[in-house]
Amino acid sequence: MLVKHLLEFGLSEKEARVYLALLELGMAAVSEIAKTANVNRSTVYVVLESLKKKGLAGQSPDKPIVQYFASSPDLLLHSASVRAKREEEVRDNLKQILPEVKALHKDTRHRPKVRVYEGREGIAEVFLDAFDDNDPPIFKVCANPVQMAKYIPNFIEENEKRVSRGIKMHAINPASKEVIEFSKAHPLPKGDEIRVIPKEKFNFPANIATRGSKVSIISMKGDFGLVIENKEITESFSNIFDLAWEMAKMYDKKLRGSI
Numbered sequence: 001m002l003v004k005h006l007l008e009f010g011l012s013e014k015e016a017r018v019y020l021a022l023l024e025l026g027m028a029a030v031s032e033i034a035k036t037a038n039v040n041r042s043t044v045y046v047v048l049e050s051l052k053k054k055g056l057a058g059q060s061p062d063k064p065i066v067q068y069f070a071s072s073p074d075l076l077l078h079s080a081s082v083r084a085k086r087e088e089e090v091r092d093n094l095k096q097i098l099p100e101v102k103a104l105h106k107d108t109r110h111r112p113k114v115r116v117y118e119g120r121e122g123i124a125e126v127f128l129d130a131f132d133d134n135d136p137p138i139f140k141v142c143a144n145p146v147q148m149a150k151y152i153p154n155f156i157e158e159n160e161k162r163v164s165r166g167i168k169m170h171a172i173n174p175a176s177k178e179v180i181e182f183s184k185a186h187p188l189p190k191g192d193e194i195r196v197i198p199k200e201k202f203n204f205p206a207n208i209a210t211r212g213s214k215v216s217i218i219s220m221k222g223d224f225g226l227v228i229e230n231k232e233i234t235e236s237f238s239n240i241f242d243l244a245w246e247m248a249k250m251y252d253k254k255l256r257g258s259i
Contacts, residue, residue, distance in 0.1 A: 009076060014039050018047045019056055022070035029065050055079075112230035123218050124152045126225030130209050130216050131162050139169045140241045143207035146178050147220055156186065163189040167211075172241075172248050174199035175255040195248035196255050210237040 006016035014037075021037035022028070030048070034041040048068055051057035055075060060067045117125050127148070130139060139162065149155040162169070168191040173179050175196035183194060207218040215237045218225040228234075 006076075009080065012047075012050075014043060014047050015051055015056075018044060019051055019070055022051075022057060022068060023073065027060060027067045027069045029067050033068060112228050112233055114229075115227045117225045117227075119223060120151065120153075123220075123223070123225045126216050126218055126227055127152050127155075128158060129227055130211050130214065131158070131165065131167055132212065132214075136212050137167055139167050139209065139211045140171075140238060140245075141169065141207065141209035142172045142204050142241070142244070143209065143218075144174055144179065144204070145171070146176075146182050148207065148218075149182070151220055163192070168192055169194075170241075170245060171195070172197060172244060174202075174204065175251070195245065195252040197248050197251045198255065208237070210234055210241060 002020055003013060003016045006019065007013060011019065017037040017039055018033060021033050025032060025036060028036075030041060030044050033039075033048075034044045037044065039047065048057055048059075052059070056071050058069055058071060060069065117123065130141075152158070159169075171192075171194045173183075173194055173196050175198055179196065188194060205219070205221060207220075209216045209218075213229055213231050213234050215228045215230075215234050216225065217228075
């Protein structure tokens with residue numbers, strides 16, 4: 001119990017034990033202090049020096065073997081009082097400068113929260129993050145599903161879970177034979193819709209998705225992904241996607257018949 005209170009005062013556990021041993025022994029050599037405090041002898045030397053610097057211990061130079069003693073416990077109360085007074089002064093000073101400090105403070109409520117992930121596991125984390133149940137029911141994505149399926153474990157299964165949660169997908173995909181074959185092999189669930197665009201004219205090296213208050217970007221080549229959480233940024237990406245979605249309708253009708 002005494003050790004706990006001394007810890008609250010600011011001493012380390014070993015300092016507290018050595019100090020209590022000194023109080024109990026009165027004056028003693030290092031070996032006796034180490035035995036009473038149950039602290040390694042070599043450590044006791046270091047602890048005693050620390051206690052001396054704090055004014056809690058002293059040594060007797062007139063003994064054949066150097067002995068140490070504890071300063072009066074009243075010093076603890078005095079030190080605590082001095083510390084409390086100093087903390088009060090610091091508090092008062094802070095109150096005086098607070099208006100000036102507040103004037104320098106910049107509002108961070110609208111700053112975006114950005115999380116970066118690396119490697120396959122990180123990219124999978126970004127992909128799954130887009131299916132947060134608290135977000136709206138439309139998942140908007142510009143991506144190559146073939147690449148995603150190769151890179152992300154359980155891609156098909158996770159998409160099925162998305163559908164079971166009532167999350168619909170609007171996807172803009174590059175018009176390639178492999179994407180069309182992939183779409184035929186994995187029929188779209190009810191509510192999902194994909195539109196293809198000419199990959200030669202509109203190249204998307206990274207996969208971009210938006211839903212709710214998040215924008216997700218995945219780079220297979222760079223082996224990383226990131227999630228941006230910000231209402232304004234997400235709204236801008238969502239509006240850009242909606243514009244591209246309308247334009248993609250025209251290309252989709254032409255391209256599907258030629259692939």
